[in-house]
Amino acid sequence: MPLATAAPSKTTCYQCELDCTFDVHYDSNNQVKKLIGPDCPRSQIQLEMQNHPERLLYPLQKVKTASGTRYQRISWDKALSITADALNTVKQKSGAESVAFFSGYTKEARSYLQRFTHLFGSPNYMTESGCCFTSAQVSEELTYGYHFKHASLMAAPETRCRLIWSTNPVHSVVPFDKHPIIEPKEGLKMIVVDPRRTETAERADLYLPIRPGTDGALALGIHHLLFENNWVDHTFLERWCHGVEAFKQYIKAFTPQRVADICQVPAEDIYTAAKWYGTSGPAQLVMSACSTTHHTNGFQNHRAMILLAAATGNVDIPGGNRFFFRNASPKSIDLYKETIAQLPPRIGHDKFPIWLKYVQEAQPMLLKRAIEGKESTQIRAMFALGINPIMWPNSNHLADALKKLDFFACVDFFHNPATQFADIVFPAATSLEREALITSTRCHYRGTVQYRRAITAPEGEARSDAQILLDLGCRLDMPEKFWHGDLQASIQEQAETLHPELWQDLQHKSEGIDLFGSVVMDETLNGQTEKVYEKKGFSTFSGKVEFDSDELRNAGYDGLPIYHEPAESPVSTPDIAKKYPLVLTSGGRSIAYVHSQQRKFKRLRDLDPSPRIQMHPKDAESRRIKNGQTVTISSPRGAIEMVAEVTDTMLSGAVHAYHGWGNANINELTDDQHLDPISGFPAFKSSLCQIILAESSI
Numbered sequence: 001m002p003l004a005t006a007a008p009s010k011t012t013c014y015q016c017e018l019d020c021t022f023d024v025h026y027d028s029n030n031q032v033k034k035l036i037g038p039d040c041p042r043s044q045i046q047l048e049m050q051n052h053p054e055r056l057l058y059p060l061q062k063v064k065t066a067s068g069t070r071y072q073r074i075s076w077d078k079a080l081s082i083t084a085d086a087l088n089t090v091k092q093k094s095g096a097e098s099v100a101f102f103s104g105y106t107k108e109a110r111s112y113l114q115r116f117t118h119l120f121g122s123p124n125y126m127t128e129s130g131c132c133f134t135s136a137q138v139s140e141e142l143t144y145g146y147h148f149k150h151a152s153l154m155a156a157p158e159t160r161c162r163l164i165w166s167t168n169p170v171h172s173v174v175p176f177d178k179h180p181i182i183e184p185k186e187g188l189k190m191i192v193v194d195p196r197r198t199e200t201a202e203r204a205d206l207y208l209p210i211r212p213g214t215d216g217a218l219a220l221g222i223h224h225l226l227f228e229n230n231w232v233d234h235t236f237l238e239r240w241c242h243g244v245e246a247f248k249q250y251i252k253a254f255t256p257q258r259v260a261d262i263c264q265v266p267a268e269d270i271y272t273a274a275k276w277y278g279t280s281g282p283a284q285l286v287m288s289a290c291s292t293t294h295h296t297n298g299f300q301n302h303r304a305m306i307l308l309a310a311a312t313g314n315v316d317i318p319g320g321n322r323f324f325f326r327n328a329s330p331k332s333i334d335l336y337k338e339t340i341a342q343l344p345p346r347i348g349h350d351k352f353p354i355w356l357k358y359v360q361e362a363q364p365m366l367l368k369r370a371i372e373g374k375e376s377t378q379i380r381a382m383f384a385l386g387i388n389p390i391m392w393p394n395s396n397h398l399a400d401a402l403k404k405l406d407f408f409a410c411v412d413f414f415h416n417p418a419t420q421f422a423d424i425v426f427p428a429a430t431s432l433e434r435e436a437l438i439t440s441t442r443c444h445y446r447g448t449v450q451y452r453r454a455i456t457a458p459e460g461e462a463r464s465d466a467q468i469l470l471d472l473g474c475r476l477d478m479p480e481k482f483w484h485g486d487l488q489a490s491i492q493e494q495a496e497t498l499h500p501e502l503w504q505d506l507q508h509k510s511e512g513i514d515l516f517g518s519v520v521m522d523e524t525l526n527g528q529t530e531k532v533y534e535k536k537g538f539s540t541f542s543g544k545v546e547f548d549s550d551e552l553r554n555a556g557y558d559g560l561p562i563y564h565e566p567a568e569s570p571v572s573t574p575d576i577a578k579k580y581p582l583v584l585t586s587g588g589r590s591i592a593y594v595h596s597q598q599r600k601f602k603r604l605r606d607l608d609p610s611p612r613i614q615m616h617p618k619d620a621e622s623r624r625i626k627n628g629q630t631v632t633i634s635s636p637r638g639a640i641e642m643v644a645e646v647t648d649t650m651l652s653g654a655v656h657a658y659h660g661w662g663n664a665n666i667n668e669l670t671d672d673q674h675l676d677p678i679s680g681f682p683a684f685k686s687s688l689c690q691i692i693l694a695e696s697s698i
């Protein structure tokens with residue numbers, strides 16, 4: 001269906017959260033014919049997704065049949081009424097807090113869902129960010145008072161040494177193998193730390209293949225050498241840092257040889273890395289949003305790493321690590337600050353108080369336990385915008401828990417392993433079919449505000465996530481709080497805090513506005529373009545960079561970034577390692593997929609057809625496994641089958657599994673019991689497993 005008004009010439013892709021801009025080409029009937037944007041395989045399915053035969057197009061209700069259950073089409077009116085009545089029933093019986101609201105993808109409607117949660121009276125708003133970027137974010141805000149601009153999108157021409165830690169833009173960030181962060185440059189030293197010799201590592205001047213989960217020890221070992229050799233910035237340390245003396249005492253034990261033993265990295269390479277990072281500045285740390293924090297000690301590991309910038313004075317200088325500022329954000333509509341004091345505590349408040357202090361969410365890794373009545377609040381009903389249990393550690397447990405809910409409604413494009421447990425399934429509009437005001441300063445590190453109009457009418461009866469929440473809010477007798485169902489009015493309200501000229505521009509310039517241009521500089525720095533802390537200080541507990549954190553200590557944690565072995569490893573659990581001797585790391589990105597999405601599209605499956613586990617030839621040979629054979633991977637949690645990719649790019653003794661495959665879900669094997677004590681994050685990237693040839697391959 002063509003749109004009634006003049007059609008926009010641009011849109012943004014939402015196959016991942018980078019929101020890349022695309023030119024829209026229409027045919028003579030004003031139908032979208034072609035989208036032209038970055039050369040990214042994931043983006044090529046945007047139009048195909050519109051009318052994919054399996055797409056959900058109408059609201060569905062689960063009904064009982066003689067042989068089990070099936071879904072039947074119902075009207076929007078009925079679906080909204082059933083959902084509103086069911087949520088109200090649970091609220092009256094058990095309290096509003098016993099209803100959880102969850103958002104996976106999309107991220108665009110999160111502020112609407114958060115608003116809905118709080119107006120409903122529940123504190124239990126959760127998102128997939130509860131195991132994604134928020135551990136790094138909190139670690140950085142607690143340590144520096146700012147969110148560190150370290151992710152793989154940033155490349156500064158001034159940088160002379162780049163320390164890239166477990167991230168591979170070649171598979172995750174456009175323009176992939178042409179990404180500026182991995183471009184060799186005259187005079188630039190590139191160090192890569194990763195248990196996999198990725199395409200990024202192949203381009204490094206120095207590659208440190210690290211045992212998964214030991215990043216904290218390596219960072220402390222580099223600190224040891226920086227201080228020992230006087231490769232530190234004394235002026236910055238003395239004026240702007242807190243707890244340096246205690247930290248120096250602690251790192252004395254992290255000698256190159258001890259760190260080499262822990263991390264399985266040659267001691268001389270640790271020395272070279274420290275020397276280059278400490279003496280060839282400006283130096284920049286480059287990390288992903290979460291690969292360093294998916295460990296049982298990920299939060300403190302990440303703190304040890306980011307403190308390298310403070311030790312060497314590479315803080316908020318051109319070519320070093322800069323900070324995010326959010327002064328040009330649209331008006332918040334989440335009502336968190338207005339309501340949270342009146343609401344009961346969130347799930348996780350007693351276990352992860354620091355994480356909850358910084359993140360306006362409940363910790364979703366406790367969802368299973370909360371449904372089972374093992375947390376402070378028992379969750380009895382849930383409303384979810386995109387949820388898939390295969391993204392949870394020990395995923396079968398969450399799937400089992402979802403069956404126990406009194407009521408479960410979810411919104412999605414397609415059925416997935418979660419929708420089979422839902423009482424009501426709502427059909428979601430795609431990014432091409434929905435308008436949105438998109439702010440990107442938090443998630444994808446580019447710093448843009450974009451206003452995207454729909455370029456095509458929704459297929460079937462699909463609605464945007466935000467519109468569904470407005471409609472449900474009206475159904476729950478709160479029309480005035482939900483703009484009487486008028487999505488455009490909600491966007492206009494969010495735009496109130498944008499500079500009027502900026503908002504005018506946004507409405508006419510659909511490629512968005514780059515806020516790391518002059519707008520941000522003028523608004524946030526008052527003309528000062530580096531070392532903003534000289535004017536603003538560091539908004540931490542001590543007012544300085546926290547090498548030793550009293551805030552952590554007061555909450556019962558270590559104040560220093562103490563290194564602990566992963567909870568499950570050959571060192572910490574040798575008994576388990578006898579049966580499961582290989583270190584399992586998972587979640588590296590495939591260029592074809594984002595998490596569990598996009599598997600329905602043949603052109604992407606042709607690119608990456610099967611669930612793969614990467615293992616070193618030595619580990620394969622001793623198990624008589626050949627490249628391409630099907631193998632059984634087992635852990636204390638279960639067993640699955642994948643295809644072996646035998647490759648010497650993998651560190652011997654460790655294996656890496658790609659995630660998100662419904663038929664070979666690696667998270668059936670990951671651990672949901674041992675969570676990081678500060679963030680509540682699971683160890684997606686360090687546990688134990690065994691691999692044998694599958695029976696079908698013998």
Ligand code: SF4
Binds near residue numbers: 015016
């Ligand atoms: S990187 Fe690819 S999938 Fe992600 S938004 Fe850009 S074009 Fe789309």
